[in-house]
Amino acid sequence: MDADNASEFPAILDICFGTDRQSKIAYRFRDGVPPCDRFCLVAHAFGELIGGIQYWPCRVNGVDARLLGPIAVLPAWRGRGAARALVNQSLDMVAEAGVDLVVLIGDAALYRQYGFIPASAQGLFIADENPERVQIRPLTPAGAAASGEVAVAGKVPA
Numbered sequence: 001m002d003a004d005n006a007s008e009f010p011a012i013l014d015i016c017f018g019t020d021r022q023s024k025i026a027y028r029f030r031d032g033v034p035p036c037d038r039f040c041l042v043a044h045a046f047g048e049l050i051g052g053i054q055y056w057p058c059r060v061n062g063v064d065a066r067l068l069g070p071i072a073v074l075p076a077w078r079g080r081g082a083a084r085a086l087v088n089q090s091l092d093m094v095a096e097a098g099v100d101l102v103v104l105i106g107d108a109a110l111y112r113q114y115g116f117i118p119a120s121a122q123g124l125f126i127a128d129e130n131p132e133r134v135q136i137r138p139l140t141p142a143g144a145a146a147s148g149e150v151a152v153a154g155k156v157p158a
């Protein structure tokens with residue numbers, strides 16, 4: 001995601017998630033932390049930004065992970081496969097980079113199709129978050145063996 005798209009993306013997030021979105025627990029992983037730009041992608045239609053996906057650094061007991069999210073597509077452009085393309089392309093890039101694990105906070109029903117499983121099945125959790133909303137996609141044996149609290153990269157769980 002280049003600088004122009006990065007400056008436009010928050011307006012899309014306001015439309016898709018509301019202006020109070022920064023109170024969500026996921027923002028703990030984003031406050032004061034730059035996104036992993038090389039994995040963040042955008043979707044355009046007729047030259048206009050219509051959606052995007054971001055990733056943020058995190059760790060699970062020393063295992064290298066990324067928090068996927070937000071992903072958003074403007075209402076007028078939904079149902080045409082934009083989100084599927086954003087998720088699949090970016091996950092391929094994250095896997096190719098050797099990252100062990102992808103974590104997200106979202107509906108299991110939406111993310112199952114991309115190979116995500118409930119984090120609780122592997123003993124992973126995000127403090128204060130509803131366990132049913134935390135999903136993971138292990139990408140390496142280390143990712144498949146990781147368990148414990150998902151922590152902001154660079155900070156250790158209290």
Ligand SMILES: CC(C)(COP(=O)(O)OP(=O)(O)OC[C@H]1O[C@@H](n2cnc3c(N)ncnc32)[C@H](O)[C@@H]1OP(=O)(O)O)[C@@H](O)C(=O)NCCC(=O)NCCS
Pocket residue numbers: 016017071072073074077078079080081082083084085105106107109110
């Ligand atoms: C969720 C969102 C990104 C999907 O974007 P989209 O471009 O319409 O998605 P796609 O067209 O690529 O759909 C891909 C598949 O996901 C399914 N899907 C889309 N939204 C879904 C949802 N909320 N729950 C379950 N499945 C969903 C679609 O049915 C489609 O599957 P199908 O082809 O088998 O029918 C979009 O609705 C959005 O921005 N919503 C508001 C923000 C949001 O909720 N983001 C996710 C936070 S966890």
